[in-house]
Amino acid sequence: MFLASILSLILYVVLSVFAIVPARGKAKTKLLKWTGVMFLLLFIFGVMLDYLVLLPLTAINILFANIVMAALGLILIYLIMIANTSVGTKRKNKNTTDTSEEGFGVNKRFGILAIVFLVILILAVPTTLIVNISALGSTYKSIPKKAEEEAKPMDKEETPITVSPEFARNKIQKSMSSVPNTQFYDLGKLQVQKVGEDIVYIAPVEFTGFWKWIRGKETEGYFRISATNVNAQPQFVEKKMSYTNSSYLNKYVDRRIYASYPFHIQIGEPQLEVDEHGKPWYVQTIYRPIGLSNKPDMKNMYAAVVNPVTGMVKKYRVEDAPAFINGTISSELASDENMYFGKYVHGWLNSVFGKRDVKIPNESGTETHVTPIFNEDGDMLYFTDMASPKKNIDSALGYTLINARTGELTYYNGKKNNGIMDSKGAKEIVNKEFPEKKWRGSMPILYNIDGNSTWVVNVLDPNGLFKKYAYIKADDADFVVFGDNAKETLEAYRLQLAQDxxxxxxxxxxxxxxxxxxxxxxxxxxxxxxxxxxxxxxxxxxxxxxxxxxxxxxxxxxxxxxxxxxxxxxxxxxxxxxxxxxxxxxx
CATH class of the missing domain: 2.40.50.140 (Nucleic acid-binding proteins)
Structure with a gap:
């Protein structure tokens, strides 16, 4: 855990020896004493920095941690050398002895150290940039992906829409009074999940600060609310949890994962998922980077699962995690995967200059620019539509669905539906429909309904309360059907399609x-x-x-x-x- 600090301190010792060796007599003794004190202080600082920052132990991170520590050590050594010279100067002044030569020696030795450090810094920065850029192509190639022209039409029994997380959070916030010692807590991150046959949002209660954690020690549980029924009410489930996202010191979930897997990079905030018995678990996506870079290998992703009662951590390959976990791939990683897939299809240079076949993920998603949905098999997928990198073009090039357990990306290229609007355009249609009420579109998802690309959008008021559903024909901005009920709106939209x-x-x-x-x-x-x-x-x-x-x-x-x-x-x-x-x- 403290490897970065230990390597930095070795570097500090080397710098110290370079400063001390030329000294003589009492001056050397004083330098040895003060460098020892500074060594101890620097070690304590390094350990505290490791503990607080939780820097993954990758080649690039260790390099820059050492550069920071070297810069700090360099400053401390210079101060020690100057202080020692100043003391010697005062004593020799009493004997009217000239010490300019000694001061010149100090500055000369420090100048050599500074030049060495500057050279290392100049070499390190471009080297790390080149390493990371060269790894982008490998990350793109590692994405498990396939392309299809068109999604299969929606089944006639399927009602596609889910409640937007903004609306669900709003309803849960109004039920916070049901939590014991509610003054200690606030609502944590919402996570959509399929529990049994129900698609629900799970949201833990989290501490509001350090002193509330000191007083409370454990959180009280989590909320559960339907993600498909706008009339459903939240249910609070009492489950004491000691290891959470809002706990401190060794009870902090990220720190528990880091202590077990310091060479892995964590991506996103750990999310709470519940098993078939209602027991909560924190789930975090982690990975070992490609080579010397910090970029992920999408074929080698892992999920760290934390028991929030005992703090026990277990690592699984994402596809081998317990079946109750829907999202071993976090929304943050899914968003990054879309970026790697869209921008770096022909490498980094093309993403900057030529931009051939480049696609930019839109940012209309509900969770870190992606929107979770469920298919007919009960699998959770992350949806994102892709737009052109050229500005002022609001048509979608296609969309992606990323399997939340395997990371497999399916790109629907929209060749059979050229010219369809993107998610931003769908939201704008809703926003312009109710300007006086300031209602707005939320959570746009593109479906293939009876062979027609269709945007399904939640309509929310300024307070995040649900008002209507909007079904918008993606290639015709004037073909819009609004309704209060998901199933009835779907059938009304199908009737309009049948009459067209x-x-x-x-x-x-x-x-x-x-x-x-x-x-x-x-x-x-x-x-x-x-x-x-x-x-x-x-x-x-x-x-x-x-x-x-x-x-x-x-x-x-x-x-x-x-x-x-x-x-x-x-x-x-x-x-x-x-x-x-x-x-x-x-x-």
Whole structure:
């Protein structure tokens, strides 16, 4: 743990010997005594610095720790040498002896030391920059990644939206009075997690300061609230925890991890996750850097899991961690992974000058620029849309989903949906819709709904309270559906899609079903892309929609016509007709 300090002190001894050897008699004795005192003080300072800063023991960190300690040691040695010379000068002045030569010797020796130190510093800074820059390509190559043109359409049973963390935090803050000794605590970092079949936010209560920690010693537990139901209320779970993010000294979670794995770099703040029995655990992503750099090898990532009661730490490969942990890859690392993937596809030089194929991650995410979501298999993924490095272009180049347990990155390049707006544009649409109320868009997520790229956005008031959902067609800023309920808004959006002739090919992955019968009611509607006919059959309450673009003669249908067609029928009694035969018109 104190390796950096020990190496620095070895350097200090070398500097001290260089200063002391030329001295003679009592002057050498005094120098030895004072350098010993300074050595002890410097050792104490180094140990305290290691303890407080928790500097990972990597090659670059140790180098710069030694440079700092060398600079401090150099100053102390000079002060000792000058003080010793001053004492000698006063004594010799009584005997009218000239000491200018001795003072010149001190300055000369110190000048040599200063030049050596300056040379080391001049060499160290560019060397570390070059080492880190050269490792960027290796980090990019180490990312487990794949590319796809388009995400598969959302399942018809799936309701995509989750409650925004701002809204969840707001509701939990109002329930803090349920915490014993609530004056000691504040709300910690929210972490979304799947517990059983429920997707929930977990938020620990944390100490508000050092003296509150001294008084309380243990935190009282954590809050749990649904991440999919805006009407759910937070539940406080009493679980005493001694080792937390807000504890001090050896009870600090980061320090426990550092003590066990000082050669690993921690990234992000440890997050609280709970197992199937409701027991909390702190989880932190750690890694050993590539070569002499501080850059991560994305194929060799680890999770440090801390028991908050005993302080016991255990390390796992991210994919081998206990099954209850959804996020062995932290949101901070996922954000960095997006940056490595987007900027350094052709190396550092290209990211600065040519910028060929460079993609910049947007910063609209809810957790360190990424947004956690869950797929149909229950896996947590981090979502981020990618934009062009060129300014004043608000279209998305694609988006990434990073598996929160393995770090695997899937890039959806959007080739089938060129020209879709990015997350910033989606939020702006919501912001402009309610200017007088100052409602704003939050947590934009891009979904493939029935073959259409769609932004799903939470609408919040200035206090972070949920107001509405917004479904925005990503390639059409005017196609927006607002609603109060996630499922109902989704179905209303699908109905709008079904009525839009431009979406006649949007099958949503459902099988086409054959239908025939007699038209009992019909309505011709004008759409911006043309006309559409909505009709129902006798004995069938399903509303069928056929676009005039798919069958121009459909606008001449009348009540009583016999029809035979194939349609994509949804569970909300809406059918999108793709092939139709109308008796007397098309046959």
């Amino acid at each position: 002739p431009g979406n006649v090919e949007a099958t949503g992955g459902s099988n086409l079903k054959s239908r025939e019968g007699t038209v009992s009611r019909l309505l011709v509607t004008n759409q911006k892309n043309g006309q559409a006919v909505q009709f129902i059959l006798k004995g069938d309450k399903t509303i069928y929609t056929v676009s005039a673009g798919a069958e121009p003669l459909a606008i001449f249908m009348e009540k009583g016509d016999k029809v035979k067609f194939k349609a994509n029928i949804r569970d909300n009694s809406i059918g999108l007709v793709e092939e139709i035969k109308i008796s007397g018109l098309t046959d």
